Amino acid sequence: MLPSDASRALIFDLDGTLIDSVIDLAQALNVLLAERHRPAVRLAQVKGFVGDGALKLVERAFAATGGPDALDTLPALTQRFIAIYESIPATPAQLYPDVATVLAGLRQTGLRLGLCTNKPQSATEKLLPQLGLGDLFDAVVGGDALPVRKPAPAHLQAVIDRLGIANDRAIMIGDNDNDAAVARGCGVPFIAMLYGYPRVPVAELGAAALLERFAELPGAINCIWGESIA
Numbered sequence: 001m002l003p004s005d006a007s008r009a010l011i012f013d014l015d016g017t018l019i020d021s022v023i024d025l026a027q028a029l030n031v032l033l034a035e036r037h038r039p040a041v042r043l044a045q046v047k048g049f050v051g052d053g054a055l056k057l058v059e060r061a062f063a064a065t066g067g068p069d070a071l072d073t074l075p076a077l078t079q080r081f082i083a084i085y086e087s088i089p090a091t092p093a094q095l096y097p098d099v100a101t102v103l104a105g106l107r108q109t110g111l112r113l114g115l116c117t118n119k120p121q122s123a124t125e126k127l128l129p130q131l132g133l134g135d136l137f138d139a140v141v142g143g144d145a146l147p148v149r150k151p152a153p154a155h156l157q158a159v160i161d162r163l164g165i166a167n168d169r170a171i172m173i174g175d176n177d178n179d180a181a182v183a184r185g186c187g188v189p190f191i192a193m194l195y196g197y198p199r200v201p202v203a204e205l206g207a208a209a210l211l212e213r214f215a216e217l218p219g220a221i222n223c224i225w226g227e228s229i230a
């Protein structure tokens with residue numbers, strides 16, 4: 001049995017943890033790159049670019065296709081990228097297997113759910129209802145919502161504070177080193193999903209659990225909280 005306790009929270013990363021977003025990210029990047037007379041980037045490349053927010057994604061795509069743009073600044077290119085990306089509708093098919101049912105089940109137990117993503121806030125808020133996750137999260141903090149973002153622990157701390165819970169009542173679930181870093185910085189256990197977009201071997205991130213499938217999550221949460229549940 002999972003804990004039914006509204007003073008506990010699960011905080012999720014988005015890209016590579018809940019959704020496989022690289023197809024849409026690559027499509028949007030390739031529209032932008034074509035506008036700037038650049039070659040396209042491949043999906044495998046884009047997987048390596050994701051995780052540090054939109055500006056870094058665009059910067060890496062330009063670096064991989066000839067270097068910085070001669071006409072536009074990176075912030076201007078990023079704004080254009082976000083506009084293109086937001087115009088591509090997401091679908092629930094982008095959710096990794098079992099994400100919708102597991103999240104709904106976790107929510108039903110009374111646990112609070114938060115989202116800590118480096119994706120821009122506006123794109124995240126557009127995406128969630130399209131994915132069928134519109135009313136699920138009690139706090140959503142995107143990568144441009146604060147002066148800092150992951151790997152700065154203040155990003156995760158902002159989500160925890162908005163949920164109004166203590167750090168020792170939270171678990172962070174993510175797919176890369178940024179998620180591990182914020183969890184470590186906030187003193188929160190980290191559960192790593194192995195199917196996402198890691199930049200370093202996931203097994204080296206100090207995770208409390210390494211999961212191949214999202215359906216394994218309730219069991220992993222029980223292992224972490226099992227002893228401390230009243």
Ligand SMILES: O=C(O)COP(=O)(O)O
Nearest residue numbers: 014015051052053118119
């Ligand atoms: O880098 C991004 O834009 C999103 O990455 P995240 O959801 O894995 O934090």
Ligand SMILES: [Mg+2]
Nearest residue numbers: 013015016175
């Ligand atoms: Mg991620």
